[in-house]
Amino acid sequence: MDPDGTGPRRLRARFRPGRTRWGVRKRATASAVVVVAGALLVAGSLLLILLQTYLSASTETAARRKADDVIAQMADGDVEEAAEYIMNTAHAGQYVQILTPAGTVFASSAAAGAAQPVTALRPSAGEILTQKASGLPDLRDSDHFLVVVKGAPVGGDTYTVAVASTVQVQAETVSTVAWFMLGLMPVLLVAVGLLVWELVGRSLRQVQRIRRQVARINVHRLSGRVDVPPTADEITALAVTMNSMLDRLQASEQEQRRFVSDASHELRSPLATLSAAVEVASADPTGASWNELKDVLAGETARMRYLVENLLTLAKSDDGGLRIDVTDVDLDHVVQDEIRRLRATSAHRIEADLKPVRITGDPMRLGQVLRNVLDNADRHAGSRIRVTLDTRPGEAFLAVDNDGDPVPEGDRRRIFGRFVRLDESRARGSGGSGLGLAIAEGIMAAHHGTICATVSPAGECRFELALPWADPVELPEGERGRSRSPSPKPGPP
Numbered sequence: 001m002d003p004d005g006t007g008p009r010r011l012r013a014r015f016r017p018g019r020t021r022w023g024v025r026k027r028a029t030a031s032a033v034v035v036v037a038g039a040l041l042v043a044g045s046l047l048l049i050l051l052q053t054y055l056s057a058s059t060e061t062a063a064r065r066k067a068d069d070v071i072a073q074m075a076d077g078d079v080e081e082a083a084e085y086i087m088n089t090a091h092a093g094q095y096v097q098i099l100t101p102a103g104t105v106f107a108s109s110a111a112a113g114a115a116q117p118v119t120a121l122r123p124s125a126g127e128i129l130t131q132k133a134s135g136l137p138d139l140r141d142s143d144h145f146l147v148v149v150k151g152a153p154v155g156g157d158t159y160t161v162a163v164a165s166t167v168q169v170q171a172e173t174v175s176t177v178a179w180f181m182l183g184l185m186p187v188l189l190v191a192v193g194l195l196v197w198e199l200v201g202r203s204l205r206q207v208q209r210i211r212r213q214v215a216r217i218n219v220h221r222l223s224g225r226v227d228v229p230p231t232a233d234e235i236t237a238l239a240v241t242m243n244s245m246l247d248r249l250q251a252s253e254q255e256q257r258r259f260v261s262d263a264s265h266e267l268r269s270p271l272a273t274l275s276a277a278v279e280v281a282s283a284d285p286t287g288a289s290w291n292e293l294k295d296v297l298a299g300e301t302a303r304m305r306y307l308v309e310n311l312l313t314l315a316k317s318d319d320g321g322l323r324i325d326v327t328d329v330d331l332d333h334v335v336q337d338e339i340r341r342l343r344a345t346s347a348h349r350i351e352a353d354l355k356p357v358r359i360t361g362d363p364m365r366l367g368q369v370l371r372n373v374l375d376n377a378d379r380h381a382g383s384r385i386r387v388t389l390d391t392r393p394g395e396a397f398l399a400v401d402n403d404g405d406p407v408p409e410g411d412r413r414r415i416f417g418r419f420v421r422l423d424e425s426r427a428r429g430s431g432g433s434g435l436g437l438a439i440a441e442g443i444m445a446a447h448h449g450t451i452c453a454t455v456s457p458a459g460e461c462r463f464e465l466a467l468p469w470a471d472p473v474e475l476p477e478g479e480r481g482r483s484r485s486p487s488p489k490p491g492p493p
Helices: 007-014 024-073 079-088 168-215 234-284 288-318 332-343 365-381 438-448
Strands: 094-099 105-108 129-136 139-153 158-164 328-329 347-356 359-363 386-392 395-402 448-453 459-468
Touching: 024 079, 024 094, 024 139, 024 168, 079 094, 079 105, 079 459, 094 234, 139 168, 158 448, 168 234, 234 288, 328 365, 332 347, 332 365, 332 386, 332 395, 347 395, 347 448, 359 365, 359 459, 365 386, 365 395, 438 448
Parallel strands: 347 386
Antiparallel strands: 094 105, 094 158, 129 139, 139 158, 328 359, 386 395, 395 459, 448 459
């Protein structure tokens, strides 16, 4: 809220019905019309300029050619023959005069123009000059003219040939084209507006249908999906993406429901045991029941603490908040410590083939991963567990084999889910909570590593762990039994 308390009121006013801005359809149509109008104006102006230039150039070229033809008739000094030529070839819109060296009219293609020259320009021999004139009063012609004047040498004198060509026709042509374009432009803009309005409307109808279908989907109807149009365009991609998102949401919601249900089920048993034991102990005034039940209470309390800590670890892993203390770690020493712990509690034969490997990571978290994997192998082994640590290009590789049955291929991804037990009939007390492998996968992901279930070359059950590894470290023989990593600090599980 704003300091003056007007924030919500201002927000409501901004989105009040009836005051909404133009929608996509109106904006797209208006933008298309404006763009097309601008393009038509620019293209039309350019066209008119080019047309005007072309017509003017054509008129001047024709006038120059006429002047050259007249001068060609005067080449042998026969000016009379040139005068006869301009009279025979005269046509409307073009006037030709032959001017004497003194500037008088020697011959004219029009009788009305025999008294007065059409121009005062007097070029030298071979020189060409041009001039624009607004009307020729002596010829009683008010049109605009382009006058081309060229000097013609005749017997040592310089005559002048003047050709006046009207440009009124060209101006009228350009004007006619301009008015035609102006009259056609509104029709084109209306057609473009209607076409864009219809096309955008069709696209938005698909979007509107998707919006209505998505609006009907809620937490109780996550199975609903939107229709995918067969247009193979962006709307189809939107529908496919929307359905993919709904698939992920439904899977996440189902996983969350199953997780909550399994967590409640796991916690219900120790809580019931604690509640019953407390009631029995409180009903016995002698305290004998307390002495008999204290071991049970301690065991159930430890079990609840283990479950809560594992759930907290998984929650942090999901939120990306799993705390990793990065340091140099001798992975072979971490593996040795966990094997030593397992040998003290397991009845199985445990074999180890470890190569010295130093990586970067959190020794406490990596030890937690190895403990979970080794405990899982101990529960399913027949008589033997084998641990192998080696290196591959760019990674440290750890294999944990046991001679129990391999994980079925269809379950090798599922076993890393939460509360997943492939043998649902076994007791929870001996079978674990089903969180160990899920936690191991989360910690490995935080270390940019991987963990997977597979089958060993001997056909036994195997878990493979891979962690990023830089350069090999060659340890002297006397140092291979000592850890070079800092002593790990106690941290959260």
